[in-house]
Amino acid sequence: MVKFSILFRKSAEKNFENIYNDFLALVERMPDIQRRQVNTVLGSPLGEAQYYRILEVYFNDYEQMNASLRSPAGQEAGGELRRLASGSFEMFFAEVYEEAGGRTATS
Numbered sequence: 001m002v003k004f005s006i007l008f009r010k011s012a013e014k015n016f017e018n019i020y021n022d023f024l025a026l027v028e029r030m031p032d033i034q035r036r037q038v039n040t041v042l043g044s045p046l047g048e049a050q051y052y053r054i055l056e057v058y059f060n061d062y063e064q065m066n067a068s069l070r071s072p073a074g075q076e077a078g079g080e081l082r083r084l085a086s087g088s089f090e091m092f093f094a095e096v097y098e099e100a101g102g103r104t105a106t107s
């Protein structure tokens with residue numbers, strides 16, 4: 001499984017929530033999404049966090065993710081991000097490994 005993550009920094013833009021909600025509605029139309037996760041950042045062990053919200057969109061594999069991002073819905077969603085100020089978010093792709101229970105098995 002792979003995920004596409006977007007980390008949104010705290011924004012002074014008064015219309016951030018409107019832009020974000022419009023963006024999220026467009027993301028939901030993208031094909032082959034297996035799971036979507038939205039995180040509202042509460043803080044950091046080091047003090048105030050630099051991020052406000054994190055969106056993670058999961059796909060079965062890298063090829064499906066690329067096809068989804070390049071789809072008309074994916075392109076439209078990407079265009080919506082251009083409404084935000086430059087530098088107000090970061091994006092990356094990651095391979096996902098999960099274990100049930102959050103513990104490493106012992107022998």
